[in-house]
Amino acid sequence: MSAVAPGYAAPAPAENYLTAARGVLSWLLTLDHKRIALLYLAAILASFLLGGVFALLIRTELITPGPTLMADATKNRDFYNQMFTLHGAVMTFMFIIPAIPAIIGNFTLPLMLGARDVAFPRLNLASFYCWVGGGVFFVLVLLTGGLDTGWTFYTPYSTETTTRVIPATLGAFILGFSSILTGVNFIASIHMLRPPGMTWFRMPLLLWALYATSIIQILATPVLAITLLLLIAERALGVGIFDPKLGGDPILYQHFFWFYSHPAVYIMILPAMGVVSEVIATFSRKHIFGYRFIAASSIAIALLGFLVWGHHMFSSGQSGMANAIFSLLTFSVSIPSAIKVFNWLATMYRGSIWLKTPMLYALGFILLFGIGGLTGLFLGALATDIHLHDTYFVFAHFHYVMMGSTLFAFLAAMHYWWPKMFGRMYSEFWAASAAVLVFLGQNFTFFPLFVAGARGMPRRYAEYKPEFAVYHQISSLGSYLMAIGLFLVLAVWIHSLLRGRRAPANPWGANTLEWHCASPPPHDNFATTPAAGDPYDVEAWEYDPQTESFVQRDPAVATAGPAR
Template identity: 60%
Template structure:
C-alpha cells in the first residue's frame, strides 16, 4: 500500500493545507462536490419541510413569513449554490483535464480562486439564513425587493460574488479546451461532455456579468434610491425582469447543458455502442446555448410587457425544442441495438430521458402565451421546472456521480442498493411532481403556505388530497437520494479499494483508459498518447473489469 501512495491524488500530498491551497483540479473538484452536496441537503431539507406544511390546507408550524423565506432560500440555494456550480465545478473540474490528456486546467490558481469566491458567496448566503432569511422569491422581483425589510442585500451580494466564481470557471474551461488538448485530440474527437462544458462556459462568461450588474442595481436602488426600477423616479420595474431573465434564462442552460454532457457519456458506455449523431449532439449544444439568449421574455408573459414582444418571445421559444429534440433522439438511437446494461448510472440516464422529456414538453405548453396566462405562477410551473432541473440536472448529476465515483475515489459502491435508490428516485420524483401539474391546471398558485380559505370546500379537499399525495412521495424521493449518497460514502470505508487499473464500465474515454483510479496527482504517469476515439466501441475491444485489491 505504502509503496504507491504517491500515485494517488487523494493521499498525496498530505495535510489539511495541501487541500486548502491545492492547485490540483481534482482536489478543487472534490471541494466543490462536498460544498455543493452540503447546500443540496440544506435546500432539500427546506423543501421537505415545505412539502410537510403543504400536506394540509392550514400552515402547521410555520408562519406565512417563515414560509416565504423558506421557498426563497430553497430556490436561491439550490440554483446558485448547488445546480449551477455542481456539475461544472465538481465533475467538470475533476474530469475535463483528464479527458483532454492535460496535467491540469489552463489556470490552476484561478481555479482555486473561483472556489474561494464560491465559498465567500456561500458565507453571505449563510449569514442571510442566520439573520432571518429573505422573502422575495429567488427572482428578487422589483418593486417588492426594493421595499422588503428582509435581508435582500446580503443575499444578492452573495449571488454577485458567486457569479464571479462562475465566470472564472467558464473562462478557465474555455482556455483549457482550446489550449490543453493532447496532440491529435481534434474537436470532433473530444468526448461530448467536453463539448457540453464548452457550451456551458460560453454562456457563463457572456450571461453572468448581467446578473452581477442586476444585483448591483438592485442594491443601489435599495441603498440610494437611484430609481432605475422605480416608476415614481422615471424607472421601470419590468426592466428588472428583463435584466434578471437575460441572465437567468441562459442560466437554465448553464444548469442543463452539463447534464446533457453527462448523459452523452453514460449512454454510449453502458450501451457498448458508438454515440449516434456525434456532430448533431455537439452542435445542438452550441445552438441551445445561443437560442437560450433570445427567449428570456417567456418568463414575463404576465408582467405587462408589450404584446408584440410576447409574440416574438413565444415564437423563438419553440426553437429551443429543435436542438433538444435532436439530442433526445440521438441518445435513443445510441441505445438502439446496443448492449444496454442496467447499471446505476444507466438507470439514472434512462430516468433522465423520461423526466427531461416531460419537463421539456411542458415547457412548450408554458411557451404558448395564451396557455401561460392561465398557468403562470401556478404549481404547473413548479412541476415543469422541477422536471427539468431535478428530473433533468440532478438526476443526471447523480448518474454522473455514480459513473465517475470509481474513477474519483477508486472504490465501488454497492450497485444493488444504488439501483434500488435510482428506481426510488424515479418513482418518488414522479409521485411528488406529477400531481403538481394537476394542481396547477386546477389553479393552485405557487408560493402560498395555506389553501384553506378558497370559498369552496370541494376545491380545498381536492387540493389537500393531491398535495398530501405529493408530500408522501417527496419523502420517498428524499429518502432515496439520502440512501444513495450514504451508499456512495460508505464505499470509502477502509479495505474497499479497487485495483488501480480497473475500468468497471469498460469505457473508452481517456480518463478511464489512460490513467489509474484514483488518478495520479499529475493525472498521467507519462505523457498520454491518443490511441482511439472516445466512443470507438466498434473498433476497440474493451471489457468491463471490476477487480478489488
C-alpha cells in the first residue's frame, strides 16, 4: 500500500473548491479544472435538454403515419426535417462528444493523477469558451431559419439548401477546437503529471480510456474542420469540390466526413467504457479483471477506429474491393469491445456486488452496449448491410450504442462522482428508481425500431406506411417514459444539492486517488503530491457503518491482504 499523507480522508475542511472564491467572475474566469467541469456540466445539460425537446417533437410527429403536428403537409415535412437535423447536430456535437471527457474527464483526471490541475489550465478555460462559441452559432442557426441537411451535412444537398448551413458548420468547426484543446490537455497531463508510483500500467482505466479518446480527438477532428471549411468554400465562393455541377465529387465529402465521424463514435464510447471499468470494479469490491487487456483494448479501438469509415458507404457505389476491406476491418473493432464486456463480467465473478445507483447504470450499460454491439454485426456484414443501411435498424443500433450506452455511462459517472463533486449524497431510492425508468424507456423507445428497420422502414421519413405505425407508437410512448425518468434524475440531483446528506471522502470504497482527498476537494486538491499504488486495491478500504463511508485499513493489514 502506498504511503498516503494523513489528512486526505479526514472530514471536509472548512473551505473547498466550491467556496474558495465568490462571485460570478470567479466562476466564469476560473482556471480550476473542477469549476470548469461544472461550467461544462451546466452548459452540456442545457444542450441535452434542447436536443431532448427536439427528440420528443420527432417522436410525437411519428405517432401517426401522416402529418401529425401541422396540418399543412409541406410545412410539416420541413419542420420534421429541421427537427431531426437539429436533434442530431445538438446531441452529437454538443452533448455526446463532450459529455464524458469535458465534464467527468475534467473533474476527475487531475484528481486521479494526484495533481493540482490539468497541464494547461488556461487552455482548459479556452476550450470551454470554444464550446460556448460553437454553441452560440448553433443557437443562431435555430433563431435564423434552421437547418435541414441532417447532422451529416451530405453534399450536394448541403450546397443547395437555403437553410443556414454556413453558421451551423462554423459552429461545428469551433466546437471541434474545444474538443482538440481538451484532448491536447489530457495527453499532456497524463504524460507529465503522473505521481510517483503511477506507471502506465498503474493508471486507472478511465485515464487509459481518456488517453485513447484524446488521441482520436487531436488526430481526427482537424479532418472534420478542413472538410467543413471546404463545404463553406463551396457554398460561399462556388469552389467546386463536392458538387458535381461545379465539377466536384459528392462521395469525396462522405469519405472526409466519415474519416472524422466514425472515429468520433469512439470519442463517444471509449470514455464511457472507462467509466464502466471504474464503477464495475468499485461496486464489485474487487480488483478489475484483466487490467492489461482492457487498457490495450482501449488503444486498439482508438487505432482500428480510424480504418473503418468506409462502412458508412457500402451502398454508395464504392468498389467491391473497398467494401470488402472496410467490412473486415469493421469486424476487427468488435473484438476489443467483446474483451471488455467479458472482463467486466469476470470482475463481478466472486465479488461482493453492491447494487448502488452507479452500478445499476453500469450494468444497464453492459446490456445496452451488448444489444448495440451485437446488432453491429448485422451492419458490418456486407450482404445484410445493403438491406439494413439507412433504415431504422441502423437508427436503433446507434441509439443503443451512442444514446443508450454513452448516456448510461455518463449517468453512472455522475452518480459515482456526485458526492465528490458536490460533497452531498443523493436519495438512493429515487436515483435507483430513475435509473430503472430510463432503462425501460430506452428499450421501449428503440427496440421496436430494430424490427421496423429490418422490415424496411427507411430513416428520416416524416410520413410512413401505415404498416409501421405500431412500432412508432410503442417507441413514442417509450420516449415519454424516458423523459420522465430523466426529469426524475434531475429532481434527485437538485434535491441532493439542497437537502442531501454530507458526503464522506470515500463513500464507495474505491482506491483511485480522487477518493483520497476530501469531498468536495479543496481548491488545490492535494496538499502534497500523493504516491499512487494499485488503483484497484479496494481491500485497502474497510466499511465503517458509523460514518457510512470507507476508511483505510491499517496499512499493515492491507499489505497482508489476499495475495494474487
